[in-house]
Amino acid sequence: MHISGTVRTAGRTSGWPSTTEAGCILNRVYVRNYSTQPFDDTWLSGNYYLKSTAGRWDQVNLRWQVDSVTSLCVDAGNPGYSLGSEPASSSNVRINMGNYGGGIRATKTPAGWRPLSDMTNDGIVDFKDVDAFCDYWLDTGSDLAGDLNRNSTVDFADFAKIASQWYLESTWH
Numbered sequence: 001m002h003i004s005g006t007v008r009t010a011g012r013t014s015g016w017p018s019t020t021e022a023g024c025i026l027n028r029v030y031v032r033n034y035s036t037q038p039f040d041d042t043w044l045s046g047n048y049y050l051k052s053t054a055g056r057w058d059q060v061n062l063r064w065q066v067d068s069v070t071s072l073c074v075d076a077g078n079p080g081y082s083l084g085s086e087p088a089s090s091s092n093v094r095i096n097m098g099n100y101g102g103g104i105r106a107t108k109t110p111a112g113w114r115p116l117s118d119m120t121n122d123g124i125v126d127f128k129d130v131d132a133f134c135d136y137w138l139d140t141g142s143d144l145a146g147d148l149n150r151n152s153t154v155d156f157a158d159f160a161k162i163a164s165q166w167y168l169e170s171t172w173h
C-alpha cells in the first residue's frame with residue numbers, strides 16, 4: 001500500500017515518504033538525529049516488516065512474532081489516513097509507514113506508542129504539532145494530515161483532539 005503525504009509547516013516541507021526502507025530512514029532522520037543509532041532495529045532485513053513488541057508478521061513461519069524492539073515507523077504515517085485493514089486495537093491509532101501499512105499484516109502497535117495528534121512524530125504533542133496542524137486549517141478533502149478525525153474537514157473538532165492530548169508523550173519519548 002502506498003502511504004504518502006506531506007506535512008506542510010512553516011519554512012519546511014517534510015513528508016511521510018511511502019513504501020520503502022528509504023522512506024523509513026527519511027522518517028527517522030526527520031524525527032530525530034539517528035546518526036549514532038543503527039537502523040537494524042527498524043525492520044526485518046529483506047522484507048521490511050517493521051519490528052514491534054506488540055507483534056510483527058513472520059512470513060516464514062506464517063504467524064505473529066514478538067520482537068524486543070519497536071520501529072518508530074509504526075503508527076508514523078499520515079494522521080489523516082484511514083487505518084485500512086490494519087489489525088484493530090486501542091493502541092493502533094495511525095497507519096504505519098512502510099510496505100505493509102494499511103494492510104492485514106501491518107505490524108501491531110504497542111500501548112502508548114504514538115499519540116494520534118503527534119503530527120511531527122517527535123514523541124510529544126506540543127506547539128510543533130499545532131504549527132503543523134494550522135497549515136491545514138479549514139482545508140477540505142481526503143487524506144489531509146490535519147484531519148485527525150478523518151471526516152475530510154480540518155476544523156475545531158480536529159484541534160480538540162490535539163488539545164485533549166496536550167503534552168501527551170509516547171512511551172519512548
Ligand SMILES: [Ca+2]
Pocket residue numbers: 074075083086092093094095096106109
Ligand atoms: Ca498502525
Ligand SMILES: [Ca+2]
Pocket residue numbers: 146147148149150151152153154155157158
Ligand atoms: Ca476533521
